[in-house]
Amino acid sequence: MQEALSILQKYWKYDSFRTPQAEIITSVLDGHDTFALMPTGGGKSICFQIPAMMQEGICLVISPLIALMKDQTANLQKIGIKAIALTGGISTDEISDLLDNCQYGNYKFLYLSPERLQADWVVDRLKNLPINLIAIDEAHCVSQWGHDFRPAYLKIASLKTHFPKVPFLALTATATERVKKDVIAQLGIENPAVFQKSFARENLAYMVLNAEDKLYRIEQILRKNPQPSIIYVRNRKACLDTASQLESLGIKATYYHGGLHITEKEKNMKLWMEEKAQVIVATNAFGMGIDKANVKTVIHIQLPENLENYYQEAGRAGRNGEKAFAILLNNPSDIQYSENQILNSLPDKKFLKEMYVKLCNFFQIAYGEGINEQFSFNINQFCVQYGFPPLKTFNSLQFLDRQGIISLSQEFSEKVTVRFVIESKEVIRYVSLNPQDEEIILTLLRTYPGIYEIVTAINIPLVAKKSGAKETQVMAVLHKLHERQIIDYHAKNNDSTVTFNEIREDDRTINRISKYLEEQNSLKKDQFEAVLNYAADNTSCKSRQLLSYFGEKDSKDCDICSYCIQQNKVSVPNTAAEKILHLLKTAPMSSREIQFHSKFPDDALIFALKQLLETNKIELLPNNKYTLK
Structure with missing residues (x-):
């Protein structure tokens, strides 16, 4: 393993392997089919990257996540390793050229989506490559019992x-025993070496806390733990609202969701990574490739869709080995809200068909046509035009994406069109007076020679690259030219691309594909039921509940979760309960009001309220205030 260790140190700057990375690498180098179940943050990519570097040839990496493919290829290229990704929206000719590069250009990694394997000519081209290893990332997608099943993955076998x-x-980070067995069977691998690292995170305290006023509770948590934190929310609006509310409380916060322009994503991410913002409020679009070891707290303020996603997102806390917190804030209204958000937004076959037909009509695709056509797409505009509910529509689009019918890229794009409206000699005069804008303007004129005669679509990243400027600088020059009536300028925002x-x-x-829809809907309902059970079960250790879900039945109490802390506490003195009863004689109060008047610590207050509820001395009103019974 000395050569493997040298490569690890040279390219990735780590001194040693984590368990069981070295064992997996040895298994692969010995030519064994291998299944690796490693929790999020366990370093899965190292397990195929290093053995591929140790051998002649190229490693084929099959991944369903476009953003992750781009991220990993970019990271490999940064450290001087040649890698290519065949992502969506690439023409047949471009794919052919890229595969030529793989064959003759000494590349070490080829990333592609499972949908690419459905093209026989692509598979024929792969046969000619000197492939030394086939890595299947997010392997739970192979199983119909996995939380992101994609039929295209069945082609891998x-x-x-x-x-x-x-x-x-x-490789996968989240798989139950049932999913693990199904993956091995569906891939057609016999007698694989199986490596399964325990899902236990001894330094991570799983907390389920009841909170009527979630913002107040978040403020308490973040002031008590001022280190870097992540707050997960369900939608883009909640991202902006929560970040704004935290800023108004004096807590530095930024936000991240799939609809942001790449420059804004990078800016916000940098604020958080450099700890100029304590908190990043994010949808589940945030997380892939995030390597920040000192995250102290991950807070979910709404119930997640499934425990697989929850475990991955919560697991971004405490990767430095220090004590950290994974907190789920819960209140009685959450169940109904989440059922509306999750279960009632699952599309049935009738809705899926109607939405698909309208999608084709929206882009004027005739029956029997449309293959490989790509369009900018504003989902909200589409929903308004046809009166579709946005969440159910989005779930339908995601389902079509997973089945390989379409590819949906949720990256913000801005379609910009430009035409010069003054004579060329006047443009030259402007350039001579504004030399700081010269390179960008000349790049526009060289790249788009017809820009004087017709309205021309501009590729902002291309202009930025050719002129040696940043995209924001290009946009600033275009806005300036528009204000001075030198160009006609129009920008249309799109939050997706559909192929x-x-x-x-x-x-x-x-x-x-409808049979898969029915199976997936049934699975999602079962998974959400498991989330409800996790949130409501106050009879056992939270860590043990999660481990049991993933098939680990012989775990021990963690001693640091919300349940264990409650069990280990000395009984709250009767005076606490008496004080609460005395306060409620004056008027019904929320837990926040009771805490303000009583000065009880959080845990003591919750314990006393729970005791009084269980002994029927108080009750909780619909307005989330407590009153005497």
Whole structure:
């Protein structure tokens, strides 16, 4: 393993491997098919990157996440390792050129989505590559019992016939025992070496806290723990609202969601990474490739869709080994709200078909046409035009994406069109008076020679790259030129790009995938039921509850979760309960009001209220105030 360790130190700057990275690498180098179940933050990518670097040839990495593919290839290129990703929206000619590069350009990694394997010509081209390892990332997607099942993943098994001597390495961070067995069966790998690291995080305190006033509770938590924190919310509006509320309380906060422009994502991420903002409020779009070891607190202020996602998101706290907190804030109204958000927004076959037909009509795709066509897409505009509920529509689009019917890229884009409206000699005069804008303007004129005669769509990143400027600088110059009536300028915002991967066939398409829709809806309901049980179960250790869900039945109490702390506490003196009863004689009060008057610590207050509720001395009113019974 000395060579492997040298590569780790040279490229990734780590001194040693984490358990069980070295064992997995050895298994792969020995030519064994391998299944690795490693919790989030466990360093899965190292397990295929290092053995690939130690051998001649190229590693094929199959991943469903476009953002993660881009992130990993960019990171490899930064450290001088040649890597290519075949992401969505690339033409057939471009794919062919990239595969030529893989064959003759000494590349070490080729990333592609499972949908690419559905094109026979792509598989034929792969056969000619010197592939030394096939890594299947997010391998739970192979299983119909996995939380993100994608039928295209079933095609991976056919690679075994073309590469019988090349080891498969299946990697996932979240898989129940049922999913693990199904993945191994569906990939067609026999007698794999299985490495399963315990899901236990001894330094992570899982807390489920009842909170009528969540913002007040968040403020308490963040002031008590002023280190870097993540707050997960369900939608983009909640991102902005929560960050703004925290800022008004004097807590430095920023936000992150899939609809932000790449420059704004990078700016906000940098604020948080450099700890100029204590908190980043985010949707589940945030997390991939995030490597910040000193996150102290991860707070979920709404119930998550499933425990798989919750475990991954919560697990971003405490990666430095110090004590950290994964907190789920809960109140009685959350269940109904989350059911509306999650269960009632699951599309049925009828809605899916109607939405798909309207989507094709929206882009004027005729029956039997549309394959490989790509469009900028504003989901809200689409929903308004056809009167569709946004969340159910988004879930339908995501389902079509997972089935490979379309590719949905949720990256903010801005379509910019420009035309110069003054004569060229006047433009030259402007440039001579404004030399700081010269390079950008000349780049526009060189790149788009017809820009004087017709309205021209501008590729902002391309202009920035050619002129050596930042995208924000290019936009600033365009705005200035527009204000001075030198150009006509129009920008149309889109929050997604949609690519049609198949020809339009309406009934035939939807009928083929509808059985998967029914199975996935049933699975999502079961998974959400497990979330409700986790949030409501006050009879056992929270860590043990999560471990049990993932198949670890022989775990011990963690002694640091909300349940264990409550059990280990000395009984609250009767005076606490008496004080609360005395206060409630004057008027019904919320827990916040009771705390203000009583000065009880959080845990003591919750324990006393729980005791009084259980002994029927008080009750909770619909307005979340306590009153005497």
